[in-house]
Amino acid sequence: MKFAHRPAESRGQFDHGWLRTAHTFSFADYHDPAHVHFRSLRVINEDHVAGGTGFGMHPHRDMEILTWILAGSLEHEDSMGHRQVIRPGEVQVMSAGTGVLHSERNPSPSEPVHLLQIWLFPDRRGLPPRYEQRATDPAAMAGKLLLLAAPPGAGGTVAIHQDARIHGTRLARGQSVDLPVAPGRGIWVQVARGSVTVAGHALAQGDGAAIEDVDRVALAGLGADPAELLVFDLG
Numbered sequence: 001m002k003f004a005h006r007p008a009e010s011r012g013q014f015d016h017g018w019l020r021t022a023h024t025f026s027f028a029d030y031h032d033p034a035h036v037h038f039r040s041l042r043v044i045n046e047d048h049v050a051g052g053t054g055f056g057m058h059p060h061r062d063m064e065i066l067t068w069i070l071a072g073s074l075e076h077e078d079s080m081g082h083r084q085v086i087r088p089g090e091v092q093v094m095s096a097g098t099g100v101l102h103s104e105r106n107p108s109p110s111e112p113v114h115l116l117q118i119w120l121f122p123d124r125r126g127l128p129p130r131y132e133q134r135a136t137d138p139a140a141m142a143g144k145l146l147l148l149a150a151p152p153g154a155g156g157t158v159a160i161h162q163d164a165r166i167h168g169t170r171l172a173r174g175q176s177v178d179l180p181v182a183p184g185r186g187i188w189v190q191v192a193r194g195s196v197t198v199a200g201h202a203l204a205q206g207d208g209a210a211i212e213d214v215d216r217v218a219l220a221g222l223g224a225d226p227a228e229l230l231v232f233d234l235g
Contacts, residue, residue: 001214003199006035008191008206011046018053022046024190024208038188038210039234040162043119046192046206048112049074054105060096062127064120064160066149067092067104068168068230070192072113078102082131090135091148091168093158097127116192116230122161132158141168143175145231163235170228171196171221179217179231186234187211189219194227196220 012023012030024044026036037043042063054075067074069088076092077083079101086092094102106113134157140146149166150156156165169177171194181187189198190208197220198209211217221227 001199002210002212003201004210005201005203006208006210008204011206018050020048022206037121038232039186040121040123040164041118041188041232041234042121043117044190044208045117046115047117048114049104049106050112051106051108051110055103057101057103059099059101060094061099062122062125063096064122064162065094065096066118066120066158066160066166068116068118068148068192070114070116070228072111072115073107074113074115075105075107076102076133078131080129080131084133086133089138090133091157092133093131093149093160095122095127095130095161097122097129100129116190118166118230120160120162120164123163124161127161134158136168138170141170141228142226143169143171143177145169145177145179148230165233167231167233168229169219169231170226171219172226173221173223175226176218176220179219179233181211181214181216181233183215184235187214187217188232188234189217190230190232192228192230194225195222196227196229197222
């Protein structure tokens with residue numbers, strides 16, 4: 001088994017006043033040659049956005065962009081005509097494709113929003129831009145793996161154009177799940193909150209880990225409060 005731990009404190013961390021952010025992989029002016037991407041997983045940014053602020057309208061292309069809210073809410077607007085608020089328990093994906101403009105702002109005047117923004121390389125360039133946002137059942141993540149995103153027709157809550165499956169789970173102390181891993185695939189685990197063991201290794205909030213050359217990955221809750229994880233199964 002290959003296991004590479006990415007501790008929370010080793011990420012690229014920046015405080016812009018209105019935005020506190022931690023970059024698991026190289027992003028914008030932060031470059032870490034040891035952590036540029038893992039397979040098709042290009043970005044995991046943990047953001048805290050102050051009330052009434054956000055990211056102004058800006059362009060993207062040829063990237064699968066997902067948002068997972070941990071607390072608060074985020075208002076999305078784009079050049080395709082979508083304007084929606086994303087809340088905890090909802091998964092949002094925007095396929096930038098041939099090009100799209102979008103903005104993300106915190107609609108609350110005072111309460112911060114805490115989120116993970118995730119980018120994956122698409123399986124091909126030049127796709128038509130698209131937007132999808134779906135609610136999940138919180139009970140379906142309690143001690144179980146819920147398929148949040150997967151290729152079209154593969155049963156994900158939302159569809160992504162990449163040979164990747166993103167699972168979400170919440171694990172209380174003593175709860176555990178096993179993820180089977182097909183030959184040649186790699187797993188990235190991101191701890192959104194709480195503490196867990198992953199393949200026998202202890203991980204805390206904000207930690208990540210890359211796992212390869214295994215046929216299964218065991219995940220178990222450690223802390224007094226339930227842990228929340230995103231688990232990426234990548235071709």
